[in-house]
Amino acid sequence: MAYVERLPWWAAQWLADGFDGTAVRELAGLDASDPHEIHDLIPGAFKDMAIPIPTSLDAAQTVFHNIARRFTTGTLNERDVAREVQQICMLNGHPASFAQLPLGELDTVHDEWEGPYGRPPTELKALIHQKCTEHLTPTTPPPYARYPVPRTGEIGRTLETAGETRPPAQRPGEPRH
Structure with a gap:
């Protein structure tokens, strides 16, 4: 559902927001010329940020x-x-x-x-x-409103505006509350 060529930019935003990991760094360093390589790094980047892959x-x-x-x-x-x-x-x-x-x-x-x-x-x-x-009147917010997304850019607008509230993002290595 995402434009694959934008994922390296989003990964750079995730790094800027404090989410780090090998796959996130590799993804942020790519350009849009190889969508297959980008696609292959997505599961690892989500794992680095402790985000389950959405259905x-x-x-x-x-x-x-x-x-x-x-x-x-x-x-x-x-x-x-x-x-x-x-x-x-x-x-x-x-x-x-x-x-x-x-x-x-x-x-x-x-x-x-x-x-x-x-x-x-x-x-x-x-x-x-x-x-x-x-x-817009469901009984619960969209399932991915609670996960970290960049504060700027398309994915940030898409997911951050999906839910009215969400807890602060957990940084890698921080204890769960």
């Missing part, structure tokens, strides 16, 4: 939460929401599990908007508004 559903929930927040703040319009949701679903092979999330139900709405066979735009806009509202 596709957990990652989708977090990203969808961010999309819904960006819609409610006016950063995205209804068509943008439909396009971004469809891209995320498409990149992950349109898993049925995403449909259990409010925004996951919008997987095909972008096609309706662009094609001659869809519902009227006013109905699509109302549906997107409803699903964004539903997505």
Whole structure:
């Protein structure tokens, strides 16, 4: 779900935020020319920072939460929401599990908007508004709102804004509270 070419930059941000480890340092030192090498270092970098690898559903929930927040703040319009949701679903092979999330139900709405066979735009806009509202009113925050992310950049905006509160990040070697 992430743009692989941005991961070295994010790793540099993680280092700047005090998260260290061999894989994080190696990742931060790469450029975007070898996405396979970047991809291979991701599990080790997450292990260095004591972050479990998210499931596709957990990652989708977090990203969808961010999309819904960006819609409610006016950063995205209804068509943008439909396009971004469809891209995320498409990149992950349109898993049925995403449909259990409010925004996951919008997987095909972008096609309706662009094609001659869809519902009227006013109905699509109302549906997107409803699903964004539903997505922002879960009983618990997105699962990855509590893990360390850079304070700046796309991933920071995506994950830090996903949850209203999160405990201070644990630095490697610090005791767990």
